[in-house]
Amino acid sequence: MQRGTFQLMKSVNKSIILNKIRTCEPISRAQIAKETELTPPTVSSIVKELLEQGMVYEQKKATSMGGRRPTMLYINKTAYYLVGVDAGPETMNAIVTDLGGTILGRISYVLNTPITEASFLDVMKQSINEVVRLANVKMEEIMGIGVAMHGVVEVATGKSLYAPNLKLTDIPIKEALEQEFCVTVKVENDARAMALGEAWFGGHGDLGSMVTVNLGRGVGAGIVTDGKLFHGAKDIAGEIGHMTIDINGEICECGNHGCLQTFATGPAIVRRAQRKLAERGAEHSFKLTAESVFELAKAGNTLYVDVLEETGFAIGIGLTNVIHIVNPEKIVLGGGVMKSEEFLLPIIKKTVNNNALTEGAKNTEVKVTKLGKDATVLGAVALLLVEIFDSVLG
Amino acid sequence: MQRGTFQLMKSVNKSIILNKIRTCEPISRAQIAKETELTPPTVSSIVKELLEQGMVYEQKKATSMGGRRPTMLYINKTAYYLVGVDAGPETMNAIVTDLGGTILGRISYVLNTPITEASFLDVMKQSINEVVRLANVKMEEIMGIGVAMHGVVEVATGKSLYAPNLKLTDIPIKEALEQEFCVTVKVENDARAMALGEAWFGGHGDLGSMVTVNLGRGVGAGIVTDGKLFHGAKDIAGEIGHMTIDINGEICECGNHGCLQTFATGPAIVRRAQRKLAERGAEHSFKLTAESVFELAKAGNTLYVDVLEETGFAIGIGLTNVIHIVNPEKIVLGGGVMKSEEFLLPIIKKTVNNNALTEGAKNTEVKVTKLGKDATVLGAVALLLVEIFDSVLG
DNA sequence: GATATTTTTTTGCACTATTCAAATAAAACG
DNA sequence: CGTTTTATTTGAATAGTGCAAAAAAATATC
Numbered sequence: 001m002q003r004g005t006f007q008l009m010k011s012v013n014k015s016i017i018l019n020k021i022r023t024c025e026p027i028s029r030a031q032i033a034k035e036t037e038l039t040p041p042t043v044s045s046i047v048k049e050l051l052e053q054g055m056v057y058e059q060k061k062a063t064s065m066g067g068r069r070p071t072m073l074y075i076n077k078t079a080y081y082l083v084g085v086d087a088g089p090e091t092m093n094a095i096v097t098d099l100g101g102t103i104l105g106r107i108s109y110v111l112n113t114p115i116t117e118a119s120f121l122d123v124m125k126q127s128i129n130e131v132v133r134l135a136n137v138k139m140e141e142i143m144g145i146g147v148a149m150h151g152v153v154e155v156a157t158g159k160s161l162y163a164p165n166l167k168l169t170d171i172p173i174k175e176a177l178e179q180e181f182c183v184t185v186k187v188e189n190d191a192r193a194m195a196l197g198e199a200w201f202g203g204h205g206d207l208g209s210m211v212t213v214n215l216g217r218g219v220g221a222g223i224v225t226d227g228k229l230f231h232g233a234k235d236i237a238g239e240i241g242h243m244t245i246d247i248n249g250e251i252c253e254c255g256n257h258g259c260l261q262t263f264a265t266g267p268a269i270v271r272r273a274q275r276k277l278a279e280r281g282a283e284h285s286f287k288l289t290a291e292s293v294f295e296l297a298k299a300g301n302t303l304y305v306d307v308l309e310e311t312g313f314a315i316g317i318g319l320t321n322v323i324h325i326v327n328p329e330k331i332v333l334g335g336g337v338m339k340s341e342e343f344l345l346p347i348i349k350k351t352v353n354n355n356a357l358t359e360g361a362k363n364t365e366v367k368v369t370k371l372g373k374d375a376t377v378l379g380a381v382a383l384l385l386v387e388i389f390d391s392v393l394g
Numbered sequence: 395m396q397r398g399t400f401q402l403m404k405s406v407n408k409s410i411i412l413n414k415i416r417t418c419e420p421i422s423r424a425q426i427a428k429e430t431e432l433t434p435p436t437v438s439s440i441v442k443e444l445l446e447q448g449m450v451y452e453q454k455k456a457t458s459m460g461g462r463r464p465t466m467l468y469i470n471k472t473a474y475y476l477v478g479v480d481a482g483p484e485t486m487n488a489i490v491t492d493l494g495g496t497i498l499g500r501i502s503y504v505l506n507t508p509i510t511e512a513s514f515l516d517v518m519k520q521s522i523n524e525v526v527r528l529a530n531v532k533m534e535e536i537m538g539i540g541v542a543m544h545g546v547v548e549v550a551t552g553k554s555l556y557a558p559n560l561k562l563t564d565i566p567i568k569e570a571l572e573q574e575f576c577v578t579v580k581v582e583n584d585a586r587a588m589a590l591g592e593a594w595f596g597g598h599g600d601l602g603s604m605v606t607v608n609l610g611r612g613v614g615a616g617i618v619t620d621g622k623l624f625h626g627a628k629d630i631a632g633e634i635g636h637m638t639i640d641i642n643g644e645i646c647e648c649g650n651h652g653c654l655q656t657f658a659t660g661p662a663i664v665r666r667a668q669r670k671l672a673e674r675g676a677e678h679s680f681k682l683t684a685e686s687v688f689e690l691a692k693a694g695n696t697l698y699v700d701v702l703e704e705t706g707f708a709i710g711i712g713l714t715n716v717i718h719i720v721n722p723e724k725i726v727l728g729g730g731v732m733k734s735e736e737f738l739l740p741i742i743k744k745t746v747n748n749n750a751l752t753e754g755a756k757n758t759e760v761k762v763t764k765l766g767k768d769a770t771v772l773g774a775v776a777l778l779l780v781e782i783f784d785s786v787l788g
Numbered sequence: 789g790a791t792a793t794t795t796t797t798t799t800g801c802a803c804t805a806t807t808c809a810a811a812t813a814a815a816a817c818g
Numbered sequence: 819c820g821t822t823t824t825a826t827t828t829g830a831a832t833a834g835t836g837c838a839a840a841a842a843a844a845t846a847t848c
Contacts, residue, residue: 001410001430001431002406003406003407003410003430003431003432003835004402004403004404004405004406004407004410004834004835005403005804005835005836006403006803006804006805006806006834006835006836007804008398008402008403008406009398009399009400009402009403009804009805009806009834010398010804010805010806011398012396012397012398012402013397013398013805013806016395016397016398028825028826029825029826030824030825030826033825036395036397037395037397038397038806039806039807039808040825040826040827041806041807041808041826041827041828041829042805042806042807043826044826044827045805045806045827064814064815064816064823064824064825065815065816065823065824066815066816066817066822066823066824067814067815067816067822067823067824067825068813068814068815068816068823068824068825068826069814069815069824069825070824070825070826071825071826152752161752162752208627209626209627221719223719231721232603232720232721232722233602233603233721233722233723233754233758234721234752234754234755234757234758235721235754236717236718236721236751236752236754236755237719237720237721238718238719239718239719239721239751239755240718240719242718242749242751243715243718243719244639244711244714244715244749245638245639245640245641246639246640246641246642246652247639247640247643247652247708247711248640248642249641254749254751255748256748256749258640258641314641317638317641320638321637321638321715321719322719323630324630324632324633324634324636324637325615325617325631325632325633325634325637325715325716325719325720326626326631326719326720327625327626327627327628327629327630327631327633328626328627329627354649354650355636355638355650357630357633357636357648358546358555358556358628358630360627360628360629360630361628361630361633364627397806398805398806399805399806399807399833400805400806400807400832400833400834400835401833403805403833403834403835404833404834404835407834407835422796422797423796423797424795424796424797427796432835433835433836433837434796434797434798435797435798435799435835435836435837436834436835436836437797438797438798439798439834439835458794458795458796458843458844458845459794459795459844459845460793460794460795460844460845460846461793461794461795461796461843461844461845462794462795462796462797462842462843462844462845463795463796463843463844464795464796464797465796465797789848790847790848791846791847791848792845792846792847792848793844793845793846793847794843794844794845794846795842795843795844795845796841796842796843796844797840797841797842797843798839798840798841798842799838799839799840799841800837800838800839800840801836801837801838801839802835802836802837802838803834803835803836803837804833804834804835804836805832805833805834805835806831806832806833806834807830807831807832807833808829808830808831808832809828809829809830809831810827810828810829810830811826811827811828811829812825812826812827812828813824813825813826813827814823814824814825814826815822815823815824815825816821816822816823816824817820817821817822817823818819818820818821818822
């Protein structure tokens with residue numbers, strides 16, 4: 001239980017100040033005091049500590065407003081560095097960033113499946129070593145490692161409970177990396193990590209709550225409230241891919257009927273296009289992909305436009321369900337499927353607007369991510385940034 | 395922004411101690427210190443204050459464990475009294491309770507629709523005055539009023555934005571009652587209030603997160619995490635009644651297809667039974683109600699058993715969707731529909747177990763409320779109890 | 789029954805970190 | 819160049835927890 005101690009008092013204020021600097025940089029002590037309602041001496045003493053720690057640096061402002069020139073404060077982004085790892089089903093991506101999330105180095109490995117637990121962890125360790133070397137950073141300057149792992153993750157222990165594509169269970173990622181590198185290690189599900197990446201780096205300001213949905217080979221979502229991830233009791237909050245929206249619908253790989261995944265993934269789009277073609281007795285002479293469905297729709301072929309509109313409608317239904325349960329301020333969509341944004345987004349928005357119950361729900365902002373492929377691996381880094389900047393514990 | 399001040403430090407500890415007494419009553423200062431890891435002097439000084447405020451009282455224990463006899467502490471449940479109001483579509487129920495949630499008086503009014511805003515508020519004021527009188531409590535001893543209002547509620551302002559059955563909009567409930575009675579007033583949606591009532595009075599211990607679903611004429615849910623309600627951005631979190639589970643299904647009153655409400659409300663059960671009867675060309679000579687469907691099913695009539703099993707399956711699907719998004723530790727079901735628990739619960743549990751993805755999700759506890767009709771009005775009272783016992787602000 | 793032991797609670801002082809008021813610093817303005 | 823304004827620091831006051839020891843009140847032991 002978090003008691004009311006002097007440490008709590010101080011760490012709350014430290015957190016407030018650090019975040020104020022981070023979000024309003026450059027900012028003076030006096031401004032911080034005014035805007036946070038902390039007293040000037042409190043701000044001064046905490047800033048002094050932050051300067052000593054090297055987390056923050058000073059710089060005089062050129063002009064003033066008719067008084068002593070304020071000393072502007074900045075986050076010392078290169079005080080420490082962070083490693084983010086995105087361990088997908090087929091590839092392992094790693095980056096090194098500074099505290100501002102600027103990527104200083106990146107590396108990518110292809111995983112050969114099937115793989116043993118030991119060699120999976122070896123690849124991970126090697127990719128971390130390698131990317132740190134490439135970024136020209138000393139291992140001692142690394143403050144922590146964040147891992148976005150596909151499949152089911154137990155956050156508290158940092159274990160991958162079940163990684164379907166690798167056919168591995170109970171991989172002790174956190175334990176292995178902490179032993180190897182002696183730094184903080186955070187492990188999170190990849191969809192949730194992506195959501196955190198979006199919340200921190202997507203340019204959304206200080207949202208109360210936001211849901212990020214990844215529409216790729218599967219569908220996953222992450223719920224971020226007050227800059228922090230919502231996990232749920234067993235770390236599966238946001239698993240919307242297998243949300244039933246069509247109780248009598250197509251059988252999903254999970255065995256249930258009409259999961260959102262039977263509508264809104266790349267393979268699902270291909271399947272639906274093929275089915276439509278078959279219905280019309282048409283043949284397709286080339287191998288159909290989600291990309292080609294998009295291309296054909298752009299070329300004006302109504303069959304493919306219809307497929308994408310059906311997909312958009314289903315996504316809209318799924319999002320409306322999410323809105324009615326979680327009621328976020330904003331929903332951000334990402335993943336390969338959203339490359340067809342041109343066709344999908346209008347109908348998604350229209351569906352949400354038609355189907356949502358209240359004005360507040362209808363007006364939920366729905367956007368497409370601008371972060372691209374880095375969202376997940378940046379999310380892995382953000383797992384650490386949350387600890388550093390938003391911690392009320394340390 | 396909540397700063398780190400001495401008040402914060404103290405109120406955190408006060409909250410910890412007050413809650414410890416509440417949940418572990420009777421308990422001595424020494425035990426509190428041991429179990430909360432607060433120091434004995436801190437506990438003593440805060441308890442002294444609580445005694446002075448009258449929130450807590452002392453009593454010596456008869457026996458000891460080989461040392462000074464501990465002074466046991468109790469919450470002084472009759473120090474203050476609370477009013478809870480359940481403003482449903484047709485009736486207005488009000489209760490007075492002590493701080494332990496013991497009901498000291500109750501009253502019920504039938505609302506004549508249509509009704510004007512002024513007379514609606516008058517009935518509410520009158521019911522409060524009347525129930526306080528009935529409970530033999532002085533108005534000055536009332537610490538606050540909690541209102542569970544059906545329809546869409548704006549929590550921050552305490553306004554009822556939209557009350558469908560009364561055909562009223564923008565009723566300033568909080569404002570009106572605070573002006574009249576000069577006490578704290580909290581207004582909340584009735585389904586969410588019910589969820590809070592269940593969390594506080596349902597005997598569930600200290601759950602991290604819990605979802606309570608009310609299956610009556612409509613379907614509504616409330617999400618409670620760490621003893622507090624989750625509202626979402628626009629106060630509609632938990633509106634699962636219009637969750638689409640059958641994209642091509644029956645048209646709902648909201649205009650969409652296949653909402654959970656088209657399966658799992660009393661009227662929906664009746665409709666489905668009638669449809670089944672019509673399919674078989676059968677006639678029902680009496681007016682069918684949800685109760686009679688249950689009775690007929692109990693009597694062994696397979697048609698009605700089928701209807702209830704379909705209903706249970708749909709509820710199971712809906713709950714699985716909720717589990718995959720919010721991932722609560724426990725789901726509690728209430729409302730008139732659950733009178734058919736005998737038929738519904740087994741299939742609901744089976745469906746969740748079959749359809750949920752992970753072990754953790756499958757094992758989500760699903761129970762039926764034991765609180766009965768008082769859940770909502772007790773939830774209205776709990777709105778105030780949260781403030782009193784869990785407040786970190788005052 | 790006197791003494792030792794144990795347990796509970798309080799007391800007094802130390803410590804931490806904020807708060808308030810005032811001092812200092814440094815620039816702009818006239 | 820003095821006055822005003824704004825920024826930051828200093829030092830005493832204050833609030834509240836933490837620690838150690840004392841006091842209180844019971845039981846256990848001889």
